[in-house]
Amino acid sequence: MKTKILSLVAILAMSFAVSAQIDRSKMPKAGPAPKVKLGEAKKFTLKNGLTVIMVENHKLPRASATLTIDNSPTFEGDKAGLSSMMGSLLGRGTSNISKDDFNERVDYLGASVGFSSRGAYGFSLKKYFPEILELMADGVKNSLFTQEEFDKELKITLDNIKQNEKNVATAARRVESVLTYGKNHPFGEYITKESVKNITLEDVKNRYNTYYKPNNAYLIIQGDINPKKIKKMVKKLFSDWDAGNLPTYKMPEVPVVETTEIDFIDMPNAVQSEIAVINTVNLTLGDEDYYAALLANQILGGGGTGRLFQNLREDKGYTYGSYSSVRQSRYVGTFRATASVRNTVTDSSVVELMKEINSIRYQKVSEQDLKDAKEAYIGSFVMDVQKPSTSATYALNKELYNLPDDYYENYLEKINSVTVDDVQNAAKKYFKANNTRIIVTGKAIDALENLEKNPDYKINYFDKFGNAAEKPELKKALPKGFTKETVINNYFKAIGGVEKIKNLETTLVTYEASAMGQALESTEKRNASKFANVVSMGGNVMMKVIMSKEAITMNGQPLPPNMVGEMNNVLGTFPEIGVLSDTNSSLTGIEMLDGKEVYVITSKGKVVNSFFFYDVKTGLKVKESQSITMGQRTQNQEVLFSDYKDYNGIMFPAKKIGSLGPQKVSYTLKEVKINEGVTDKDFE
Numbered sequence: 001m002k003t004k005i006l007s008l009v010a011i012l013a014m015s016f017a018v019s020a021q022i023d024r025s026k027m028p029k030a031g032p033a034p035k036v037k038l039g040e041a042k043k044f045t046l047k048n049g050l051t052v053i054m055v056e057n058h059k060l061p062r063a064s065a066t067l068t069i070d071n072s073p074t075f076e077g078d079k080a081g082l083s084s085m086m087g088s089l090l091g092r093g094t095s096n097i098s099k100d101d102f103n104e105r106v107d108y109l110g111a112s113v114g115f116s117s118r119g120a121y122g123f124s125l126k127k128y129f130p131e132i133l134e135l136m137a138d139g140v141k142n143s144l145f146t147q148e149e150f151d152k153e154l155k156i157t158l159d160n161i162k163q164n165e166k167n168v169a170t171a172a173r174r175v176e177s178v179l180t181y182g183k184n185h186p187f188g189e190y191i192t193k194e195s196v197k198n199i200t201l202e203d204v205k206n207r208y209n210t211y212y213k214p215n216n217a218y219l220i221i222q223g224d225i226n227p228k229k230i231k232k233m234v235k236k237l238f239s240d241w242d243a244g245n246l247p248t249y250k251m252p253e254v255p256v257v258e259t260t261e262i263d264f265i266d267m268p269n270a271v272q273s274e275i276a277v278i279n280t281v282n283l284t285l286g287d288e289d290y291y292a293a294l295l296a297n298q299i300l301g302g303g304g305t306g307r308l309f310q311n312l313r314e315d316k317g318y319t320y321g322s323y324s325s326v327r328q329s330r331y332v333g334t335f336r337a338t339a340s341v342r343n344t345v346t347d348s349s350v351v352e353l354m355k356e357i358n359s360i361r362y363q364k365v366s367e368q369d370l371k372d373a374k375e376a377y378i379g380s381f382v383m384d385v386q387k388p389s390t391s392a393t394y395a396l397n398k399e400l401y402n403l404p405d406d407y408y409e410n411y412l413e414k415i416n417s418v419t420v421d422d423v424q425n426a427a428k429k430y431f432k433a434n435n436t437r438i439i440v441t442g443k444a445i446d447a448l449e450n451l452e453k454n455p456d457y458k459i460n461y462f463d464k465f466g467n468a469a470e471k472p473e474l475k476k477a478l479p480k481g482f483t484k485e486t487v488i489n490n491y492f493k494a495i496g497g498v499e500k501i502k503n504l505e506t507t508l509v510t511y512e513a514s515a516m517g518q519a520l521e522s523t524e525k526r527n528a529s530k531f532a533n534v535v536s537m538g539g540n541v542m543m544k545v546i547m548s549k550e551a552i553t554m555n556g557q558p559l560p561p562n563m564v565g566e567m568n569n570v571l572g573t574f575p576e577i578g579v580l581s582d583t584n585s586s587l588t589g590i591e592m593l594d595g596k597e598v599y600v601i602t603s604k605g606k607v608v609n610s611f612f613f614y615d616v617k618t619g620l621k622v623k624e625s626q627s628i629t630m631g632q633r634t635q636n637q638e639v640l641f642s643d644y645k646d647y648n649g650i651m652f653p654a655k656k657i658g659s660l661g662p663q664k665v666s667y668t669l670k671e672v673k674i675n676e677g678v679t680d681k682d683f684e
Helices: 002-020 082-089 099-108 126-142 147-163 168-181 193-197 201-211 227-238 290-301 307-315 343-362 367-385 388-401 411-416 420-430 444-451 484-495 498-502 561-570 575-581
Strands: 041-045 051-056 062-069 112-116 119-125 217-223 261-266 272-281 319-327 333-342 437-442 458-462 507-515 518-526 531-537 540-547 552-554 585-593 596-604 608-615 621-630 633-647 650-660 663-674
Touching (some): 051 227, 051 388, 062 126, 062 388, 082 112, 082 147, 099 112, 099 126, 112 126, 119 126, 126 217, 126 227, 147 193, 168 272, 217 227, 261 444, 290 307, 290 343, 290 367, 307 319, 307 343, 319 343, 333 343, 437 444, 484 585, 484 596, 484 608, 518 663, 561 575, 561 608, 585 608, 596 621, 633 663
Parallel strands (some): 051 217, 261 437
Antiparallel strands (some): 041 051, 062 119, 062 217, 112 119, 272 333, 507 518, 507 663, 531 540, 540 552, 596 608, 608 621, 621 633, 633 650, 650 663
16 A cells, blocks of 8 residues: 555656646647548549549448549530539439339438439448449439420429529629629520520430540449449449540630729619629649638638628628638639628728738738638548548549649648748739729619729629629609608509598408418508517417507517617508608609619618618509618518509508518418407507
8 A cells, every 4th residue: 555655646746747847838839730541542444434433431331422524614605504404304214214213212222312414423321322323323324314304394494593583692693703704604604594495305415425424434432332342333334334525625714804893783672782802713722822822711701710700790790791712623713702791881891801801912910810720721621531421532632633642641731831921922812802803783772872982993884694784873863842751642542542541540451371381371450559460370370579659579579679769660550651750761762673663762770771662653562671780680671562452442462472581472462451350459
């Protein structure tokens, strides 16, 4: 026992001695970068040119196959969308199995198989993998392109185009591509109704027979596999896939602006502006300064800790988030910094975006910023290496980019060797603040006037398809003597008469809709000074709002007092009765809405901004929108009105389109009661 006690004392004494020698006032030196050990990739090539890469990983009893067709992008012109349609039709039945039987078998095995213009994939438990690989190979080689499936896909594609016609984000991405690459570049062209209608089933078959070839393809198989058995299986399944001569295509040069400019796209229905600072870069995986470019972007806008996010969201509260990306490519890379902001702060957001981009170009980042960025990258890289699919992906990258065998083993060492000077040099080279496009897609009436006050940038104007356009007309002159009272009284005349509307005691209006497979019902009850709205789904109350001049409650919980006064303007048997007496509201102009001129009445507050739109010709209300800003968050919502019908001498919109979270819901008028069906209990 005595010996044991002495040993313990000796150990403690040594521990204290070691501690005493450590200078805790100094940061410990960083240890060496973790050693990366990737799974060994085994490779072979079939006679038809298909390169096969296999990576064993026996941690879980499952396996996957990924086929990559490495075709360079091609310009499709008046048949834009052809390759996409071809990819969508792959696997919808083969010469050996029907579409339904194929899908049922995959589902029965609890597996997944999919196809695209760029390849295919299959995933399953180990014991089912041979059959899944066989089904995938069958779809790749023997897909049937039938007129029936072609017609279905044609309709789906046209419906999607129509659905996105007024989508601001879709228009923004489309014009960004057109301006960045040019309309005659594969990355700059876009699918239209006309180009889709030009595509025939024969075009689809020709596209498949020309470009879907094994001699430019890579098959990656990874997971709980036996390489010898897999090699035999692959030879059996893919050796009869015929090689072919692939057409050559030279991509045109991308346009480069001589000096930074603002390119503005007017979208009158935009409730916020989509901003993208974008320029092309010549950056490829494995370049000497690739790692420095990654870290420079991480510091600028790589996430919630990035400078853009901290400035535009955390400090200014302009947006939910602002980010940047630098993307390498064997063809054309890009640097892109983005933010979706309120229309009224578009100009300020542009200033702050450019300030942060210029800051990282002209001022060296701190050692701490660089250290944090490295730790973020090293952490994510080490996490990725643990994933079974990573070894296979890295093996493919080595093939595509002709990388050395030890490229990924040295990846972290390369990241750690980047200096603050390297970061600044990469930022100067790739974040081209002096030769870039600031593309703004938003509502001209709200955003353009202040943008024009910035003397640093010339403004060019484009339509939502990237065609040069004239400067949008910001305001059309109102008729002489027209006020909000004129517009509202004309609205009352259109729906039943001014005196009749103003003398109403109560209104009860119920709309019904279908959302997420459930019946939805919205009942709105009003009297001269109170409002109640109950929304039910499947018979269960989802939301109940009670409003008076003194308070607003939602599901029994009071809303902030500063919202109450700014929403009193919609109290009354019709909201317009409250707007008439609202001192914060006014007639702000005439705008275009879906090709029609509308009067706009705006009520502006510190928290709530409300907008009412009335058709110039008919006087009817066609839209309401509202923007609520609390703290650093802004919520936008809108309702469209149409198909007015008479109920006891008063016109009500029989159709409404509104929002339910991210989903658009179409409501149909179910019931209207005038001066009946409403009691004081409804507002309790």
